Amino acid sequence: MKQLATLIAAFGRQYEVELDSGELLLCFPRAKKSLFACGDRVEVTVTAPGQGVIDKLEARSSLLYREDAFKQKLIAANLTQVIIVTAVEPSFNPELLTRCLCAAEDQELKTLIVLNKCDLTTQLDAARALLAPLVAIGYEVLELSAHGELGELARRLPGEQSLLVGQSGMGKSTLTNALVPDAEARTREISAALDSGKHTTTFSRLYKLPGGGTLIDSPGLQMFGLAQLSRGALEHSFIDFRPFLGQCRFRDCRHEAEPDCALRAAAETGAIHPQRFAHYLTLRSELEYAQRARVGH
Secondary structure, eight states: OEEEEEEEEEETTEEEEEETTSOEEEEEESSSOOOOOTTOEEEEEEEETTEEEEEEEOOOSOEEEEEOSSOEEEEEESOSEEEEEEESSSOOOHHHHHHHHHHHHHTTOEEEEEEEOTTOGGGHHHHHHHHHHHHHTTOOEEEOOTTSOOHHHHHTOTTOEEEEEOBTTSSHHHHHHHHSTTHHHHHHHHHHHTTOSGGGGTSOEEEEOTTSSEEEEOOOBSOOOBTTSOHHHHHHHSTTTGGGTTOSSSTTOOSSSOTTOHHHHHHHHTSSOHHHHHHHHHHHHHHHHHHHHHHHO
């Protein structure tokens, strides 16, 4: 008998799902291709105690993933909120942060930036300075320490399907363990079921929160390609660009050397932060490379 379930962890071609009844299953997809993500709603058939197959993917409300010229990596589905975790130490990469924000904006998801390890005060001002261009255009930064009071972050979670995402070393797992009482136990349990400990930091996992809502913890990122976006979608994903889009003299303006370019003029006057404009040019160059590479394949 087919039953509806939520996919709560994905590792290779094996998935852990939770039936709507609360029962947990380890499943394989029935089809050869397995394009499922943590947070997906699926239809499954139980084949043995604790085991099943995934028959069908239900429609998604959102999908966060990264893509370069040759491959894509699904991160999480059916999100309502992306929480990007940065830290005072080690220093974070502002361009990677921009990439995460663009992916979230493209899917029209709520965003929150967390600045973790704020108890390490010697580098706090430097970290705040890196985030200042984003604060100036309306992104919210929540300062905290994962080992301290997390009440303000916890208040943002009920009723949401939230994703914690960010570079390695930012403290995502520490935050998850503080917010979800049995998170570490669940991770150990699934590693034992897979007869391997290597999965503990390499797959996304969905947790139900005590106060309602769900939280997905994801592996640390080193890169975040956005080759899935069109050029227009990339421009629109920069929220500070939106007032100037469509204002250039030429409709197909590349925002480089064309006369009367509204975006470049805004960057020159400071209406768009120069770093944000530089990030856009880098991402657009990657996008164009990916398009050429695909044509050549």
